[in-house]
Amino acid sequence: MESNKGGRSEALKYIWEGAIPLQIHLHQSEVTTLPPPPPALILAPRIGYLPLLAQKIKPFFSNSLPPGVDTIWFEYNGLPLKWHVPTGVLFDLLCAEPERPWNLTVHFRGYPGNILTPCEGEDSVKWSFINSLKEAAYIINGNCKNVMNMSQSDQLELWRSIMDGNLDSYLQISSKLKLGIVVDDFSAQLNISSPKSQESTQNADGTAPAKPGRIPVRLYIRTINEDFDELEEAPVVESWDKISYINRPVEIHGDGKCFTLYDAVTKLLPELFGEKLPPKDDVSREEVEVGPRLSPEETNKSSMDQSGEMLNERIVSCSVSDGAEMKLLRIQGIEPKMEIPFAWVVNNLMNPEYFLHICIYVKIQEPITI
Numbered sequence: 072m073e074s075n076k077g078g079r080s081e082a083l084k085y086i087w088e089g090a091i092p093l094q095i096h097l098h099q100s101e102v103t104t105l106p107p108p109p110p111a112l113i114l115a116p117r118i119g120y121l122p123l124l125a126q127k128i129k130p131f132f133s134n135s136l137p138p139g140v141d142t143i144w145f146e147y148n149g150l151p152l153k154w155h156v157p158t159g160v161l162f163d164l165l166c167a168e169p170e171r172p173w174n175l176t177v178h179f180r181g182y183p184g185n186i187l188t189p190c191e192g193e194d195s196v197k198w199s200f201i202n203s204l205k206e207a208a209y210i211i212n213g214n215c216k217n218v219m220n221m222s223q224s225d226q227l228e229l230w231r232s233i234m235d236g237n238l239d240s241y242l243q244i245s246s247k248l249k250l251g252i253v254v255d256d257f258s259a260q261l262n263i264s265s266p267k268s269q270e271s272t273q274n275a276d277g278t279a280p281a282k283p284g285r286i287p288v289r290l291y292i293r294t295i296n297e298d299f300d301e302l303e304e305a306p307v308v309e310s311w312d313k314i315s316y317i318n319r320p321v322e323i324h325g326d327g328k329c330f331t332l333y334d335a336v337t338k339l340l341p342e343l344f345g346e347k348l349p350p351k352d353d354v355s356r357e358e359v360e361v362g363p364r365l366s367p368e369e370t371n372k373s374s375m376d377q378s379g380e381m382l383n384e385r386i387v388s389c390s391v392s393d394g395a396e397m398k399l400l401r402i403q404g405i406e407p408k409m410e411i412p413f414a415w416v417v418n419n420l421m422n423p424e425y426f427l428h429i430c431i432y433v434k435i436q437e438p439i440t441i
Contacts (some may be wrong), residue, residue: 117159
């Protein structure tokens with residue numbers, strides 16, 4: 072990695088190495104032996120997908136399963152888990168107070184086709200990922216030609232890098248897509264005096280120059296109708312009806328200002344946030360320099376037309392609309408301050424398919440309609 076990308080690479084490295092400890096139990100209806108098998112204890116990559124764990128999990132339970140064809144699926148507190156949502160996002164969304172290990176139940180029979188879209192193993196996950204990558208490319212560049220024109224070998228190597236958690240291989244292949252990185256005018260001005268500034272206008276790995284642009288974002292809004300003071304008191308999600316899934320890009324304009332996470336959230340959710348958020352803290356040049364209901368299934372089927380200290384503090388709840396309160400915002404397991412530059416968030420916390428996944432907990436008296 073080039074030194075001018077060192078900070079970004081270090082942050083990405085932490086994201087790619089992030090894993091969630093799982094304790095997986097076989098559902099009692101599928102246990103045919105006594106005593107029942109003990110739970111499987113494994114680490115699940117944050118950027119991975121639950122069905123990809125099948126080969127690791129199956130040996131723990133194969134001797135206890137009833138006859139039949141395997142169709143693996145998972146549940147948490149009785150809620151079937153959507154297989155095309157990254158594991159880390161599911162954890163951030165469903166565990167208000169992080170649960171370690173995360174206790175999941177695995178099924179190999181009785182697939183809930185009325186709740187989950189069909190999953191035929193790794194191939195289904197792979198094509199869901201590729202479709203998301205195409206969608207992200209279209210949002211960023213206005214077309215997805217670079218993804219569509221990938222060779223079969225590059226496509227295979229890209230997917231293998233996700234499966235293996237190989238960041239170097241991923242960066243090498245994904246650079247050919249020329250999706251670039253994002254920067255606002257304010258952040259760019261901070262780097263003008265840097266001896267590396269000329270270097271950074273064209274990345275060494277061949278990606279497109281940094282520039283303002285449209286950012287692919289996936290929002291998961293967890294609606295809570297009960298008040299709570301501590302995260303462990305948050306009510307359990309019993310139905311996906313409690314989650315609003317929004318696929319919506321945010322645009323960074325070159326207006327010379329620092330575009331923050333606060334700015335992005337208010338743009339992404341004008342229905343809820345509008346201008347009713349309390350005034351955000353001013354972000355000074357010094358601060359920036361120090362800290363460097365479409366369903367997912369419908370979205371995949373739709374047309375393509377359609378560092379530092381800032382990261383370590385939990386945000387303070389803030390009013391978002393009459394009778395509503397934002398209790399929590401989480402990205403990649405981090406609860407960032409709202410004044411962090413959004414360009415940094417995008418470049419360092421996005422998932423491999425170039426989407427930024429944001430989980431928001433909102434306490435509201437009436438259900439959200441978006």
